[in-house]
Amino acid sequence: MENITLTPFFVVGLAVSTSNDPGKAAIDIPALWARFISENIASKLDNKLGDEVYSIYTDYEGDFTQPYTTVIGYAVQNLDQIPEGMRGVTIAGGAYQKHALKGNLNEGLVYNAWIDIWKSGVSRAYTTDFEVYGEKSQNREAAEVDIFIAVR
DSSP: OEEEEEOOEEEEEEEEEEOSSTTTHHHHHHHHHHHHHHTTGGGGOTTEEEEEEEEEEEOOSSSTTSOEEEEEEEEESOSSOOOTTOEEEEEOOEEEEEEEEEEOGGGTHHHHHHHHHHHHOOOBOOSEEEEEEOGGGSSGGGEEEEEEEEBO
């Protein structure tokens, strides 16, 4: 875990409202990923900045036990062009806690990291948190994924 300061940036992608209630996010988020892949979202964004995929958690209605919105998409130059059916998100600059994960995505690498974060007692801002899936996340058995948590 590392404390860092980020500058603001923008992401456009597909969104779903969900919660961590039993069975809710476990159904909604994989379905959103399937849609993201099948609809080839990258091909619909003219101002995409890179190939990293961002899974964003925002619009928290409270803490992690309350409803929130997940957006899966790509960093873009600005939010001037948001294709129909997609959502634009501004990742606020400021203090974040970075968790660099290495391991097997098929064995719950990311989900298990979130459980640890929820239990950690870190003073979260509950503004916008996100995961970054870059080139090193492509090997599912030996993936590297970063989680960024907005902190107070």
